[in-house]
Amino acid sequence: MSAYLDVRDLRKRWPARSVAASFSLEKGSSLALLGPSGCGKSTVLRMIAGLVTPDSGSVSLDGEDITRARAGLRGVGMVFQDYALFPHLSVEDNIGYGPVSFGATRREGRAIAAKWLERFGLEGFAKRKVDSLSGGERQRVALARTLAVRPRLVLFDEPLSALDTELRERLRGELRERQKSLGYTAIYVTHDEAEAAFLADAVLRMDGPVAP
Helix, strand or coil: CCCCEEEEEEEEECCCCEEEEEEEECCCCEEEEECCCCCCHHHHHHHHHCCCCCCEEEEEECCEECCCCCHHHCCEEEECCCCCCCCCCEHHHHHHHHHHHCCCCHHHHHHHHHHHHHHCCCCCCCCCEHHHCCHHHHHHHHHHHHHCCCCCEEEEECCCCCCCHHHHHHHHHHHHHHHHHHCCCEEEEECCHHHHHHHCCEEEECCCCECC
């Protein structure tokens, strides 16, 4: 039986360097891409998400080749380092944005958001603007927004690096617990060995960029 996610010889080349990756992942499991800044971890994530076009290789998800599929049609969600929340929208409209984009009414989007706010312990935050939230609260909203469209795969690009040490340690435990309880398949990018070991079932170490 083939793996749920299969990344084969995925490669991006530039004049002075290139990034390449091959790995597979079972459904409901998690993988950490570990390595120093500049080694290409985020580029691999963005190729899987459809935000960067690979020069060669393939990505298959749940038996479907998504290598050339549009980003919005892949069923892949991404939580960015800065969370990329919409500052002009309320918390509930940030979370409901994805479902509304896929055809839900605004009322339906807010109903979906309410369920995720409850799951993440953010009841009462629906009307808040995101710039009034703490770092931990923003992280929860970003993850809720990603999960609200029920992605087949969730990608995390250094989701804890901007937080202080105490909050980072607390939230990595929360991330691990959410991934296990909700059962989503996840890939984390990090340069922190302890974080990689804690968050993921397996760790793939990436070295510095290589010649093209």
